[in-house]
């Protein structure tokens with residue numbers, strides 16, 4: 001049944017929100033003030049609508065730059081003028097903090113798209129009529145939208161889509177989809193494939209030929225080495241880190257630099273810093289130019305890569321890194337006594353248990369980095385209730401065209 005709606009505003013997930021019979025309904029790819037024709041989406045939550053036509057467009061609407069926009073699920077917003085989009089993204093942070101009654105300054109949004117995304121996960125599947133599809137997941141669906149170009153990728157990923165198509169062809173088997181994660185290392189593409197069966201010698205020979213053709217630095221399967229032409233390296237500050245397969249890396253180089261610059265600014269004068277959820281060390285390796293570092297992460301490969309990179313970089317203060325599950329074994333208040341600043345950058349679920357231990361500590365400066373404002377607000381509330389004062393929050397936009405927003409905040413006591 002076709003309905004006509006007037007969109008009220010864009011919600012925190014990037015969909016237009018309208019009132020229908022007193023209930024909020026969500027219409028992707030629409031803007032506040034627009035009159036739109038929509039229909040229900042079978043198999044989805046009853047509050048979702050599919051956009052059929054924009055009858056009266058907002059003056060803020062612009063033409064999307066990607067031909068796959070609104071079909072591919074990678075981008076939610078390309079149809080909104082940049083200044084309004086940026087204000088909306090900052091407001092997500094402002095409104096979420098206000099809901100948690102956290103009273104603090106929110107700085108202007110830092111644009112950290114830079115040269116673009118340096119890591120992607122593509123999906124491959126044999127579709128109808130036995131045709132191979134390689135691309136991104138469709139919006140709100142498991143369908144694959146085949147793509148041969150993506151305008152938001154960094155130049156380091158040029159050739160990545162072609163490489164994924166070429167690798168999928170021999171590796172795919174009917175009924176078994178593949179996930180192909182590709183990272184732009186300084187010296188080639190680092191590829192990890194999930195979903196393929198065990199590889200025979202003949203297949204490895206085929207993959208080696210493709211690795212040469214598509215400038216792969218390394219190919220792994222479920223994190224296990226298949227072939228390596230050269231160890232994939234990324235430059236972090238003055239250090240060169242050999243990437244462990246599948247370890248976390250910030251989505252854009254500019255995002256990593258923006259977050260690390262804020263962290264360094266907030267930790268000035270600290271002599272010994274704990275870097276919790278350190279990954280391969282984008283903060284630790286920069287902070288070590290001035291301060292002694294103790295770094296912790298549950299990913300043993302990332303921790304080893306960080307320690308090795310620190311040991312082979314001259315001019316750094318001592319860096320110690322330890323593999324530790326901080327959800328099960330958070331740093332306790334007595335361990336935290338050693339530090340005059342603590343940085344924590346947890347995954348999306350936040351770091352509730354670690355925040356509780358920090359709240360009970362005497363650490364004078366805590367710097368939180370977050371990719372999820374809702375869990376950040378929960379953890380910040382714990383710190384504030386424990387006696388910390390929140391000095392300010394800076395939102396950082398490295399996932400341009402999506403509702404994801406990162407932030408850095410400083411707490412003092």
Ligand SMILES: C[S@@+](CC[C@H](N)C(=O)[O-])C[C@H]1O[C@@H](n2cnc3c(N)ncnc32)[C@H](O)[C@@H]1O
Nearest residue numbers: 248277278279297298299325326327345346347
């Ligand atoms: C958002 S990433 C941040 C990594 C790093 N700070 C960076 O900027 O690249 C979150 C990190 O938390 C780590 N992690 C996830 N669960 C963990 C846990 N239970 N204990 C410790 N580290 C964990 C991941 O391995 C990942 O490196």
